[in-house]
Structures are given as structure tokens and as C-alpha cells.
Amino acid sequence: MKKIVPEMLDELTDLFVDTFNAPPWNDLWSHEQARTRLRDIMRMPNFLGAAEYREGRLVGMLMGHGEQSYDGMHFQILELCVANDMKGQGIGGRMIREFMEYLDRKGVTSVYLLTMRGAASEDFYAGQGFRTVDEMCVMSRRHSE
Template sequence: MKLQPIEYCHLKECADLFIAVFSNPPWNETWSQKSALSRLKDCYDTPGSYGIIAIAENQVFGFAIGFAETWYKDKHFFLKEMCVQSAKQRSGIGTKIMDMLYQDLVTQGVRTMYLLTVRDSSAEAFYEKCGFSNHSKMQIMSKTLKVQLQKVNESD
């Protein structure tokens, strides 16, 4: 298995893997090819973007992608997405991806990596195994926005 930085040419296959993985528990999400590819392109096109992909025999088995951003004292990296092919989970691929990502980010001057994941899930247990923990001062908060569809005047 080869680990290397993600390139734009990998995004379609990463989107296929993303859909396959996140359609299963605990996420049970219904991504389309268009929305998954758009999400990964958004991540890839973000300034400071960086990611690692695991490939064997021209097949993507896993990836991680996010972006570095300036913080007042140093750089932080927000890991936006990570997944490993369901049949290959618990085989060490995810740990290898995280280890390479960690080493590469250290050489880029990143001091903190953070992410969002589902509570009490196998993903949370994986990240804890990789050294992540709940931050003592930070809390994720969200607000659902009410979307109002407006009829567009065709003469505009």
C-alpha cells in the first residue's frame, strides 16, 4: 500500500469511497456523487489544504483531508474528512494515514490538529487511539437555519 499526498485526480475515487463509507452506521448519510465530489473539491480548494491517500493496485482504500489555518500563535489543522473502505477498517490503514498526516503537518509547522466526529462511535474511539481528546475549553455549537425558497422572477 502506498501513502501519498492527495492530488486533484484522486477526488472522484475519494468521493466514491466517501459515499460508500458514510452511507453506513453511525452516519447513515445519503450523499450523491455530485454532493460528495463537491464537498471534497471544496476541501481540496481551501487555502492550506492538505491530505493523504492510501492506494494499492490503483484503488483508493482511504484518505484524510483538511486545511491548515493561522492561529494567533501558530497554525492549526482542521481535519475535515477521513474514511477507510469499510472492509479494510481495523486493518491499520487509518492509523498509517493519520501517522503520515501527523508527520507531514509537523514539518509544515502545524501545532494543533482538530476534527468533528460522532460521539460514542467507533470513529471517536479511533481518534482517541490516535491521541485526540475532547478539548477542555471548546464546545461545538450549531444552529439550523430555516431555508426559505423564493420564486425567482424570470424577468430579473
């Protein structure tokens, strides 16, 4: 895995759009929107990201940011994806494991993320030792309706 640096933004954007506009998410990201999102994440304080390459091609990425809490640093994973034609080959699992080991060494006390309840990604993260937090809920309010 390589540490994500700003020069990778364009290839990260291509991977992100290809992955999230495909099943199971079928999102509708434009290249520009995705580029802006990833650029903004990469500018966050305590940003950290990892990229996986196969024969010079970007096939996986993981990114998020650290947040100070009263019991130490927490880390939120904001994006994780593996190229559509490379899924199911162990890449995502290995990336998470190596990333978690790195965060452990840095003294991070808690890692969390948001994903859709009941989606395949929930099973994926459960397999990596994450648990669905029953005692918390995500709240949102739409302003366009």
C-alpha cells in the same frame, strides 16, 4: 500514501459515498453532493490531503486545511475514511500517524477535528492521541425549522 491532487476527485468521491452512506453513519450523500463537498475542500487555502492505495485501488483518504493562528499554524482534519472492506486493518491509524508526522515537520502547532461524541470514531481518535475538548462546545442553529 500519496498527496491528494484534483485528478483524484472522482475516486475520492466514490470512496467517500461508499463509506459514509454505510454504518455507523448511514448518511444520505448523493454522488453530486459529495463531489461538490470534496472539490470545495480541495480548493481551500492550505489544503492538504493524503490517499492510500492498495494494488492500484484507493482504500483510504484524509484531508483538511491549515489555518493561521497567533501561536502558529493550526490544521483541521475535515474528512478521514477507509474503505468498508478494509477497516480494522491498521490503515486509518497508519494514515493518521504519518500525516501527523508530516504536519509536525511542517511546524503545525495544533490539529483538531469534529466528530460525533460517543461514536467509534471518538475512540479511534483517542487511540491516536487526540483528546475530547471539554472546555469548548459546538454550537449550531437550524434555519429550516
